[in-house]
Amino acid sequence: MTMNNTALTSEDLYIVQVANESHYSLAETICDEMAESAKARGTGIAKRSPDYLREKMREGKAIIALTREGDWMGFCYIETWEHGKFVANSGLIVHPEYRKSGIATRIKQKAFELSRKKYPDAKIIGLTTSLAVMKINSDLGYEPTTFSELPADDAFWKGCSSCVNYDVLTRTNRKHCLCTGMLFDPVEAKKKEEAGKKDEKWNFLEELPLYERWMRFKQRILLRREERRKKN
Numbered sequence: 001m002t003m004n005n006t007a008l009t010s011e012d013l014y015i016v017q018v019a020n021e022s023h024y025s026l027a028e029t030i031c032d033e034m035a036e037s038a039k040a041r042g043t044g045i046a047k048r049s050p051d052y053l054r055e056k057m058r059e060g061k062a063i064i065a066l067t068r069e070g071d072w073m074g075f076c077y078i079e080t081w082e083h084g085k086f087v088a089n090s091g092l093i094v095h096p097e098y099r100k101s102g103i104a105t106r107i108k109q110k111a112f113e114l115s116r117k118k119y120p121d122a123k124i125i126g127l128t129t130s131l132a133v134m135k136i137n138s139d140l141g142y143e144p145t146t147f148s149e150l151p152a153d154d155a156f157w158k159g160c161s162s163c164v165n166y167d168v169l170t171r172t173n174r175k176h177c178l179c180t181g182m183l184f185d186p187v188e189a190k191k192k193e194e195a196g197k198k199d200e201k202w203n204f205l206e207e208l209p210l211y212e213r214w215m216r217f218k219q220r221i222l223l224r225r226e227e228r229r230k231k232n
Contacts, residue, residue, distance in 0.1 A: 014073055016106045018114060019062040026064070026072045027053040034093050038163075047162040048091060053077065061118075063110045065094075065103050073098045076111045080119065081151040087115045087122040090159075092133065108136045116186075124184040125150055127160070127177075137182045145183040147174055 027050035034048070056062040056077040065074040074094040080087050089111040094104050115124050126137055127150075150156070157174060160166055169177040 014065055014067050014103065016063065016065045016074075016103075016110050018060055018110075019057040019064040019075070019077075020060070021058060023057055023064055023072075024054050026075075027051075027057070030072065030075045030093060033095065034091060037093060053091075061114070063107050063114065065098075065107055074103050074107045076107045078111060078115050078118075080122070081153050081156050084119050084122055086151045086156075087119045087124045088156075089115060089124065089126060104132065105136050105139075108133070108140065112140050112184075121186060123186070126182045127179040128182070129179050134180060134182065137184075140184065141189055142182040142184045145181045147176070147181050149183055150181050 030053060031048060031050050053062065053075075057064075061079075062075065062077040064072065066072055072095060074092070076089055076092045078087055078089055089108065092104060092107060092111075094101075094107070112124065115122070124142070125145075126133070126142065128134060128137070157169070160169055160177075160179075163169075165178045
């Protein structure tokens with residue numbers, strides 16, 4: 001495998017895509033790197049088998065980054081909980097030679113887009129101790145959240161059992177741990193978007209001459225009165 005430590009600045013050097021059956025052979029290597037990375041950090045991630053990653057690839061629920069030569073650079077997969085009410089972008093891993101290259105951001109963006117496409121109404125969640133991942137999530141629209149806003153499904157929390165900090169989670173009855181919970185709520189995101197559009201509209205009106213602003217305001221009031229009159 002030919003690699004270097006040069007920061008990647010051109011997408012011509014790599015590709016980030018939805019993983020498929022052609023990537024099965026990389027599953028074991030990716031799993032091994034996940035375990036080594038968790039060990040080096042002194043934290044844990046949900047332990048997954050190569051077969052589990054292959055299943056995600058087959059279902060079209062994984063993102064993989066590759067060099068143009070076909071060497072793996074990074075990986076992430078998505079999981080659903082409570083019948084699609086929640087989606088988690090899990091297992092983010094970047095090959096050591098490509099860390100701090102910006103590839104993690106590209107992978108997370110692609111996983112986020114895939115989650116929104118497959119489950120447009122789902123809340124997208126995450127648990128992480130990584131400041132870098134928190135920054136990426138924040139840029140995507142995630143916000144810190146309490147653990148009570150995350151899935152109540154025992155299967156979701158079972159994924160934490162392989163973490164060295166699992167006892168902290170259990171001792172606090174799943175209320176606290178070293179991880180930070182993060183959440184993207186599509187309903188709240190839409191409200192913010194609409195509020196932003198209203199603000200833009202108001203700013204636009206403020207730039208108009210005083211007389212024109214007054215006339216538009218007057219038309220709006222008259223229109224509302226007409227609508228009320230028709231209802232009555």
